Amino acid sequence: MSTMYELAKAKYAAFGVDTDAAIKKLINIPVSLHCWQGDDVTGFDHDGPLTGGIQTTGNYPGKARTPEQLMADIDKVISLCPGKVKLNLHACYAIFEPGEYVDRDKLEPKHFKKWVEFAKARGIGIDFNPTFFSHPKVKNGLTLSSPDEATRRFWVEHGKACIRISQYFAEETGVPCVMNIWIGDGFKDIPADRMGPRLRYKQSIEEILAEPFDKNLVKPCVESKVFGIGVESYTSGSAEFTLTFAATHDGVLPLMDNGHYHPTEVVSDKIPALLCYFPEIALHITRGVRWDSDHVLLFDDETKEMAKEVVRCNALDRVYMALDYFDASINRISAWTVGFRSWQKALLSALCTPNEMLKGLQDNAEFTKLMVMQEELKTLPFGEIWAEYLRQNGLADDCTWFDEIVKYENEVLSKRA
Numbered sequence: 001m002s003t004m005y006e007l008a009k010a011k012y013a014a015f016g017v018d019t020d021a022a023i024k025k026l027i028n029i030p031v032s033l034h035c036w037q038g039d040d041v042t043g044f045d046h047d048g049p050l051t052g053g054i055q056t057t058g059n060y061p062g063k064a065r066t067p068e069q070l071m072a073d074i075d076k077v078i079s080l081c082p083g084k085v086k087l088n089l090h091a092c093y094a095i096f097e098p099g100e101y102v103d104r105d106k107l108e109p110k111h112f113k114k115w116v117e118f119a120k121a122r123g124i125g126i127d128f129n130p131t132f133f134s135h136p137k138v139k140n141g142l143t144l145s146s147p148d149e150a151t152r153r154f155w156v157e158h159g160k161a162c163i164r165i166s167q168y169f170a171e172e173t174g175v176p177c178v179m180n181i182w183i184g185d186g187f188k189d190i191p192a193d194r195m196g197p198r199l200r201y202k203q204s205i206e207e208i209l210a211e212p213f214d215k216n217l218v219k220p221c222v223e224s225k226v227f228g229i230g231v232e233s234y235t236s237g238s239a240e241f242t243l244t245f246a247a248t249h250d251g252v253l254p255l256m257d258n259g260h261y262h263p264t265e266v267v268s269d270k271i272p273a274l275l276c277y278f279p280e281i282a283l284h285i286t287r288g289v290r291w292d293s294d295h296v297l298l299f300d301d302e303t304k305e306m307a308k309e310v311v312r313c314n315a316l317d318r319v320y321m322a323l324d325y326f327d328a329s330i331n332r333i334s335a336w337t338v339g340f341r342s343w344q345k346a347l348l349s350a351l352c353t354p355n356e357m358l359k360g361l362q363d364n365a366e367f368t369k370l371m372v373m374q375e376e377l378k379t380l381p382f383g384e385i386w387a388e389y390l391r392q393n394g395l396a397d398d399c400t401w402f403d404e405i406v407k408y409e410n411e412v413l414s415k416r417a
């Protein structure tokens with residue numbers, strides 16, 4: 001413990017905040033780390049392009065091309081981040097034996113055995129995502145909402161296979177598996193039938209969820225999106241569609257990705273709204289920039305505001321938090337690490353906010369003082385609390401973590417084909 005920390009701690013204590021307790025609490029809160037930042041959402045089951053209205057831009061050298069490389073990179077990130085990690089996988093990251101291949105409707109737990117071994121060895125849980133994109137059976141841009149019955153069936157079978165794999169992850173790791181359904185289905189231009197695809201999407205998710213699973217172990221989610229690249233005019237999985245689906249289907253969680261709404265809408269305001277109704281919800285934490293939803297997460301205002309809501313709604317155990325972004329224009333390990341550390345900072349900062357005091361001001365209609373207090377809090381020595389959190393996680397409280405990244409780039413990434 002440093003003198004600087006002691007001084008900072010006293011400043012927070014003057015506002016009634018116990019920074020030791022905040023640090024102690026955060027250390028055990030799991031945050032899901034998305035495997036797909038490591039290889040630009042490519043995976044190991046196809047050679048084709050990334051589709052589904054999402055795009056990675058940039059060609060920074062050193063991307064992971066094999067399971068071994070991706071796992072090594074994830075380990076590097078984990079070693080540089082404070083807090084508790086959970087691994088977030090996509091179905092396209094199945095690992096086949098040499099010469100083996102099965103299509104996505106035939107995936108089995110055994111194709112993820114190596115990931116389970118990886119997770120178990122590190123004592124972490126796994127979240128999962130069926131991959132409804134980057135595949136030849138995406139027909140005319142549609143999967144679960146396709147009018148072509150063979151196409152729709154193929155993707156329903158994929159979803160069912162993913163339920164079985166999610167159950168396997170939870171059983172093996174002892175940690176519930178959040179399984180997120182997101183499809184890129186939609187239309188570039190004005191559709192003639194908006195309801196048909198949604199009715200088919202609804203039926204498809206219901207068919208997927210008819211696959212037996214333990215509701216305590218597998219947490220199915222539905223993620224909405226307002227538009228995608230090439231899918232500007234309409235998405236089958238709009239906000240109203242997915243939210244209503246979750247609300248009307250027992251055990252299904254709404255997943256909000258904060259890059260998936262109109263630019264002036266904020267997920268920080270949606271979190272408390274949903275928590276009034278849902279026992280549990282899920283987040284994809286990202287940073288939207290104009291039309292693009294997937295920039296590296298930073299410690300910015302809306303990120304802080306989202307973390308504040310999770311904390312002040314007393315919902316750290318009701319909100320499954322996952323990162324979701326992909327940047328191929330900078331060192332991918334650094335992108336991953338900056339984003340993970342940003343969410344840790346946002347949570348720690350939220351835990352060091354005198355939420356009860358501020359709520360009291362609001363309830364007493366003391367809005368003048370509320371504004372003043374909220375502004376005063378912004379210049380408290382948060383950096384010292386963060387530094388102490390890093391120390392307690394066995395990490396240096398400076399930016400030497402970046403030296404590690406440069407070293408890894410020179411010794412490992414730059415040698416990749």
Ligand code: RNT
Nearest residue numbers: 036041054129182257324
């Ligand atoms: C896309 C969605 C989705 C994906 C991942 C790869 O806009 O956010 O969650 O990013 O499934």
Ligand code: ZN
Nearest residue numbers: 223257284324
């Ligand atoms: Zn997302």
